[in-house]
Amino acid sequence: MITTLKPLKIGKYTIKYPIFQGGMGVGISWDELAGNVSKCGALGIISAVGTGYYKKLQFIEKIVASKPFEAINFYSKNALNEIFKNARKICGDSPLGANILYAINEYGRVVRDACEAGANFIITGAGLPTNMPEFTKNFPDVALIPIVSSAKALKILCKRWRDRYDRIPDAVIVEGPLSGGHQGFKYEDCFKEEYQLENIVPLVVEEAKNWGEIPVIAAGGIWDRQDIDRMIALGASGVQMATRFLGTYECDAKAYADILPSIKKEDIVLVKSPVGYPARALNIGVLERLKEGNAPKIRCISNCVAPCQRGQEAKLVGYCIADSLGKGHLGDVREGLFFSGANGYRVEKILHVNELIEELVKG
Numbered sequence: 001m002i003t004t005l006k007p008l009k010i011g012k013y014t015i016k017y018p019i020f021q022g023g024m025g026v027g028i029s030w031d032e033l034a035g036n037v038s039k040c041g042a043l044g045i046i047s048a049v050g051t052g053y054y055k056k057l058q059f060i061e062k063i064v065a066s067k068p069f070e071a072i073n074f075y076s077k078n079a080l081n082e083i084f085k086n087a088r089k090i091c092g093d094s095p096l097g098a099n100i101l102y103a104i105n106e107y108g109r110v111v112r113d114a115c116e117a118g119a120n121f122i123i124t125g126a127g128l129p130t131n132m133p134e135f136t137k138n139f140p141d142v143a144l145i146p147i148v149s150s151a152k153a154l155k156i157l158c159k160r161w162r163d164r165y166d167r168i169p170d171a172v173i174v175e176g177p178l179s180g181g182h183q184g185f186k187y188e189d190c191f192k193e194e195y196q197l198e199n200i201v202p203l204v205v206e207e208a209k210n211w212g213e214i215p216v217i218a219a220g221g222i223w224d225r226q227d228i229d230r231m232i233a234l235g236a237s238g239v240q241m242a243t244r245f246l247g248t249y250e251c252d253a254k255a256y257a258d259i260l261p262s263i264k265k266e267d268i269v270l271v272k273s274p275v276g277y278p279a280r281a282l283n284i285g286v287l288e289r290l291k292e293g294n295a296p297k298i299r300c301i302s303n304c305v306a307p308c309q310r311g312q313e314a315k316l317v318g319y320c321i322a323d324s325l326g327k328g329h330l331g332d333v334r335e336g337l338f339f340s341g342a343n344g345y346r347v348e349k350i351l352h353v354n355e356l357i358e359e360l361v362k363g
C-alpha cells in the first residue's frame, strides 16, 4: 500500500513533497527545470555552475574563444540573477535552491551571489564545506544543506559548524555511488557493497540524531516511488533525484531528451575528472574523442575549479571540465561531456515535470 508523502520542513521553509531535483551543472538545472519542479511542489535546485553560458553568454563581460573568461564570468552573478528571476516567474514564492560545488574557485562569492539572487537553500557537495556558514551570515533565513557520503563526514562537519558558527546543517543530503556527475568515493569504493546508498543512509540517519533533528535526504539511483518509500523506511526524510529529470521536456539542456532514449547500460561509465573525484557520465562526446586521441587541446580559460590548478589536472585527465560541460549544455555531441546517473539508460520516454512528479507522488 502506498502511504502519502509528508511535507518536509527545512529551516523556515516547507516543501510540499519531500523530493529534491538535484542541481545539475552546466546548464542542466536552470530556470526552466528548477522553476517547474518548485511550481509542482517539489524542490527545484538551480545550478550555479557555469552560469556564464546562460542564454549564449549574453550576460557576461568577457568571452575568450567562445568561453566565459575566468571564474568571475564562468560563475556569473548577472546570469545567476537572471536565472533566478526567470525561475521565480514560473514558481513564484515557492522554495528554490542553489547548488554550488565546494571545489569551485570563488566559492564564497558565489554563495553570497546565490543568497542575493533569492535562493532559499544552498546545497553544496564536491568537498566538505566546513566554512559554508561564513558566507551566509547576512542571510539568516537561507537554509544550508551539505552533501556527504558518510556518517563520519557529517560528524566532522557538525562539530566544525557548531564550534565555529554555533549552527548545524538545516538538512543533509547523503549521496551514494549510483549518482550522476562527481562521486564522493574513490573509484574502487563506488562498487563496494558497504558504500551503496541503502547501507550508508541508516548510518547517516543515526549520526544526524546525535545533533538534533537534521532531516536526511537520500540521493543516487532513486528512480520511482518504490525507491522513495524504501529510503523513507530507512529513516530518510526525503530524496534527491537528478537523472530522472534529465528525461523531462523542461530540462534546460535539451540534448538529453534526444540522447538518453538510445543509451544502454554499458554506455554509462565512471571516469576521472579534473575535480579529483571519479565522475559518472555517458561514454559519448569528449570521452570518445579522448579514446581516439583526438580530444580538444586544453587551454584553461574559465579557471573553474581549484583542484584543477589552472588546467594542470585537466591535462593529466585529458579534458577540460568547464569547456566540455559547456559544450554538452550547448548540445555538442562531438566534444561535449554529458553526466548521468547509473540509471540514465532507463529513460525511455520524455515526460513533463508535472507528469513525473505526479507519478512519484501517486506511485
Ligand SMILES: Cc1cc2nc3c(=O)[nH]c(=O)nc-3n(C[C@H](O)[C@H](O)[C@H](O)COP(=O)(O)O)c2cc1C
Pocket (backbone or CB within 6 Å): 021, 022, 023, 024, 025, 026, 028, 047, 049, 099, 101, 124, 125, 126, 147, 175, 178, 179, 180, 181, 182, 219, 220, 221, 222, 240, 241, 242, 243, 244, 246, 338, 339, 340, 341, 342, 343
Ligand atoms: C547531469 C548531472 C549533472 C550533475 N551536476 C551536479 C552538480 O553540478 N552539483 C552537484 O552537487 N551534483 C550534481 N549532480 C548530482 C545530482 O545533483 C544528484 O545528487 C544525483 O545525480 C542523484 O542521483 P540520480 O541522478 O541517480 O538521481 C549531477 C547529476 C547529473 C545527472
